[in-house]
Amino acid sequence: MSFTARPGSSIIDAYSLEVSAKDIPALTAVAPRILPGSMVSIPYLPREDNDARLTAAQAVRRLGFEPMPHLSARRISSLAELDAFVKRAVAEAGVERCFVIAGDPSTPMGPFSDSSSLIETGVFERSGIKVVGVGGHPEGHPAMSAADRWDVLERKCDSIGRRGMTPLIVTQFAFDADIVLTWLKALRERGIDHPVRVGVPGPAGVAVLARYAALCGVSACASMWSKYGISLGKLFGTAGPDVFVDRLAAGLTEAHGKVSLHFFPFGGIAQSVKWIEQYRARAEPTTR
Template structure:
């Protein structure tokens, strides 16, 4: 069984009292001011993932991680394998992040570019450098794809996920699976059951879109290959014939709260703040207050 304390000090294997308990958030390096503004309403030690966007410098990403730490949260920088130009660049990012921001957790992805900018084609090539465990990283996040992946079939996805989990654990670190966001609880629940049936007991964070304009949500869905059919969006509370206004994840989170049980293992939520950090944090606070026992 994965040591949950290595994933996050506040993580418990028992089901949360409210589905939003123990959530994590995502930000970009440009969101520092927004994070400062929202900080008083974010739970202490909340994990904050810092994305690896093209056009954002290493200095900007590290400054964001330092800010996350200074505000009392847990920084979790993303590293995109195919966007990293050299081993020296990777080493500098890992070494500076741990030294300057106290980073103990990272999230690794292959990245979108079809041709790598340097020697790293995928997550495994990053892990095999040994840089993470040598610099005191305790946990490594990897991606889960309940809606599938455009470049891999289901069998390949499961095989790669299992391989990453073994590699991370063999290096003395704990794996954490963070899924792509979605609009329908059913694929998440089905995927979780299969994950556990395959003996993968790593904690999972389910990706939830924060409240945002309907057109914005659909744009991100199209870009990320997330299912957003008329039937799926109706479950989420959106009509594709009426694209004005905003939508929040109330129905999705309610459905997850009803559906997740002990057989799904350790599960928490990860919020993608497509409509802005402040709006997402406000929604989480309101939802938590309404469902507090």
């Protein structure tokens, strides 16, 4: 037997997906092709209300997956709203994990200015939440310095752990695997050993990827795009994360800790699942 396994064959096995409430029908259509128990993250979009998010979480649970609804601190109007949503999510959708973010508004709609303030309410552990996800930013953050990013991440993880829950770090989608590997090394050197899910842009049109990158403040320099396998002179056609996943997987060692992939399906859920299936097939060992 000879093995021609591709580097990404291990980290791609336990992937997770980002799926908005409006995309539940698309998730339902491909559900039989996704590993049961996979994590499905439900973003907090301003055009979707709490009932829509709860309905989405219920659908994800019925499909046999683990729902992880997002909570946007600056968009939550009161402690009562937070408490009611989390309790309903646990009772009605069996939610065991939530993801907390500050959110886009510069002025909070209620008492919560950042994700730390949500964690500190005690709502999550009292409601039975077991895992709290927080964001990681290997390629930078538009409003925080590198030192501030590390300080905030360490404090949030410590607070979650002290409350008897498990921290999960989910990074913003990235395009430069070398930057991600360097960030993971620094993370572990700081003693932060919690599981990390690295954000990966699913296959999509190059112009679509560029637009999402700009909206999220992700660097879009020519050298970064080239490392991802994209030429800025060719904004037509579709690009997949083959080069990124290959480079990331090849560079990972035991020192990087527990790392898996989290897909942002910008080109559609079906397209991302198809890419994963094809990549996995190419990564499997072959016999002669």
